[in-house]
Amino acid sequence: MHSGAWWLWAIFLAAMAAGTTNPVLLISIISVVLIVVRFRKSDAPWSRSIKGYLIAAGLVIAIRMFLVIITPDIFGDTLLFTLPQINLPSFFVGVKLGGEIKANTVIYAFQEGLRLATILVCIGGAQSLASPTRLLKSIPAALYEVGLSIVVALTFAPQLAFDAKRVRDAQFLRGRKTKGIRALAKTFIPVLEGAMERALLLASAMDSRGYGRRIHQSESKRRITNILMLLGLLGILFGLSGLLGVFSQSNIGALTLLIGISLSFLALWFAGKNASRTNYRPDKWHIPEVLVITSALFGLVAMRFTESIVLNPVTSPLTFPQINLITLFSIWVSILAIPLSPQPPLSNRPVSDLFKANSHLQRNAA
């Protein structure tokens, strides 16, 4: 499965979430993402990232509701309870702390928070479904260096944590304090030293494996790439300012933006064509990828034709959110991604299996 397909699928779901505050629809979207992750994540470490996103989503809702409760809105008709009110100096116009809490504002805040939380869960789902390193393999060749530095950074981070532990252990063995700011400062320098040393080793290893070796590029070709890129970026800049209303006619903005983007892509393509590097087993787009994306498109299209009363339920006066069965059904169509996509490969056996694997190899060697 192409990582990009999972990302697009999740982005479509996030786009649906962005367009509604209806809790029934939002909870449907969250359920779809969680169920698909449950069945289609691999067993690599990055697949566990969904947990962190769920926690963050909960926090978002909590914070949003807390803010509303301490600075309540005066509008609304259903009184829940009254908090002691704190009078703020007069220059805080329109802000008040405490006072009457209305159910309308609480529900409204919950729905808003839930929308943001749903978008977070969608992103977390994409991260759990698609390998970040595979995704980096699909970026244009001209951006190879950027992608590579991200991969290197990702592998460095756990190593740093390991180094820090080693140094702390050694401090402990010397009978020194391992807690407090001074002890922390003492671990900092050896860890940094270790990181620098490893960076140098890695650099020399990469060099001896041919990194940075290119078939010589002609000066003119390089110049063409640079000019294309520069024009493209200028186009994007002007286009965006146009859309934001700097020029009187927004059509010109849209047009320049389009030209800018195409020029940039041309530059990336041109630069990539000249890179002498090749890509081992790049992810390819096949029928499953297209089908998975299509499954999420239904919901997006259906949302577009749904009445706004369904998408954004009225909270004043309080009403139970209306439900449009077609919209709801279209959202749940995205769950077809499970049967439409292949089972993820087992890339990373749990460590307990590792010991078995070792003993197996040792038997072979003996």
Place this chain on the structure above:
Amino acid sequence: MIKFENVTFKYSGSNFPILENVNLTIPAGELALVVGKTGSGKSTLLGLINGLVPSFTGGDLTGDVTVNGRSIKDFPPRDFADLVGVVRQDPRASFVTDLVEDELAYGMEQLGISQSTMRRRVEEVLDLLGLAELRNRSLATLSGGQRQRVAIASVLTTNPKVLVLDEPTSALDPSAAEEVLAAIQRLVHDLGLTVVLAEHRLERVVQYADRVIVVDRDAEVYADRPSQVFANSLLAPPVVELGRAAGWSPLPLTVRDARKFADELRNRLEKSKPRIRINTPTKTLVNVEDLNFNYGNIRALRHIDLSISDGEIVALMGRNGSGKSTLLSQLVGLLAPTTGSILIDGKIPTTLKGKSLIESVGLVPQEPTDLLISDSVINECIASDSDSGAVPGTTLSIFEQLTTDVAEDSHPRDLSEGEKLSLALAVVLAAKPPLILLDEPTRGLDYAAKRQLVINLQKLGKKNHTIILATHDVELAAEVATRVILLADGEIVTDGPVNDVLSSSPMFSPQVSKVLAPAHWLTVSDVTYALEDLT
């Protein structure tokens, strides 16, 4: 294939060239073994082959090195990627990607090799090194031997003509080392690869070498056939030393050669017995009862029962990942048992902290420099005296007993591996702990440093210190241990006197024992002693 012509190399900031006027030729298809003390310039010599020295290290190079006619003066290291593959001691430091298959493809991607060729070569190399089952594995989950083979595989995919390996087996247990060396030998035999390999553990590699390059700071670098080199070199594997002691000619280089003479020696030694090394115990120092320890859901240690007296030198052996280091961490209180109890001199290690800890037990970690925190030897010693509350000068005088001729103001990082270990050991000893733990002390030690370590440990044992060493080094265990404990999968498999355990285990028996089996001889010094006794 590889040619050194009048090569002289001096690191910037150093007063003397580390290599002087080196002339060498390594023909295609040979396995050349580079031997020499630490700091003699072995790594420099290896680095010169693809130009990493001087392009990454700096320094002055005169003369020329050419590989297959390509000179390191004309091309940067990356232009040697299709000609020379370099694998280091710790391959983790040079992994670029996170999956086995991607790592294998990395070098080819840099060279711009077509996709179909990449696919084919990855498959070939996976089969060649027996890695097919591991292709989708994350590099972080591999064992030491697997990692080393993946590192070799990842440089082989670019079809180099030369493979350069810097101490490929020093971190590996005996069976993993054999696994790697067998793979290397197959490359030499089947692919006609030229291999240049540096290794301290001669007993593991001498049998594979076609040619030995001796690097010595005080003498000219030269290359010769192994039999010639070891006939009169101080650096020699135990089997060669045994041959010298017994007066065999021609001198055997491998256990197999030596066995031809074994009958004769066994007869001579029939009436003698190996010296029994037991320091008289006075009390039980370490008491472990039904110790269990879980890392997450892995059972790292199970049902460990141990009782160790003072004066015992215990070698803890077993595969990588069998629980040796974990047990040491338990004994020093870095990890707490999940169930069960540990008592050291009547105290529970996890309750000890600061001074009371270092006065009860000291651990020299795998990387002795972890323990060192100061910028000079003398400052390290002063810090250690104040940590342990010892009389000023204690650590320094211990250090001077453990090693010789080290300038007090030198930075600990600039010491040789043996000197670093001695300094860390001195720091530990300053607090006079009755129990001393060492984790893989011989990693990176040359023969001379190892001999020094053996003498030091024996002295400590005589003073009734209890020593526990976790080690892969069979020869070290044979030299110093009074008792050997074999761990497998977190359980004690065997526990007994060193002569019984080591002479009966196929994986963990020293060379002398392999030659003289079934007689229980372990070391050359025991045999020499017995032979002298006879005359």
